[in-house]
Amino acid sequence: MDINEFQQWVKDYYTLKGWSDLNIFVRIGFLVEEIGEVARAIRKLEIGRDRPDENDGTYQEREQELTEELGDVFANLIIIANKYDIKLEDIFKAHQVKLDKRYLTYKN
Numbered sequence: 033m034d035i036n037e038f039q040q041w042v043k044d045y046y047t048l049k050g051w052s053d054l055n056i057f058v059r060i061g062f063l064v065e066e067i068g069e070v071a072r073a074i075r076k077l078e079i080g081r082d083r084p085d086e087n088d089g090t091y092q093e094r095e096q097e098l099t100e101e102l103g104d105v106f107a108n109l110i111i112i113a114n115k116y117d118i119k120l121e122d123i124f125k126a127h128q129v130k131l132d133k134r135y136l137t138y139k140n
Contacts, residue, residue: 035120042110052111059115063108070105073098 033041046052054062077094088094113120 035124039110039114039120042107043114046107046111052114056112056115059108059111063105063112066101066104066108070098070101073101 043052073094076088077091077098080088089097110120113123
């Protein structure tokens with residue numbers, strides 16, 4: 033599945049579930065929550081959680097957890113992009129142009 037197909041899939045799936053109808057500020061709250069879960073998954077992957085009430089699992093299980101949490105962050109970003117009818121390809125291009133302009137053409 034390419035990025036455009038995935039963006040459309042997220043739009044269709046989240047619309048079907050009614051999740052894309054949430055207020056944008058609620059959506060941003062979900063995004064922040066998911067970023068926190070990414071941070072927790074990275075900590076668990078890199079240094080462990082060191083809590084007796086949590087099972088650390090194998091490296092592959094922790095890596096899968098990080099993969100899933102990154103997917104949640106990405107889906108929330110796509111929902112925000114979809115709300116404003118912004119294609120992910122356009123975001124990628126704009127980001128690349130911004131960084132190229134900022135760092136490749138900058139001279140001391």
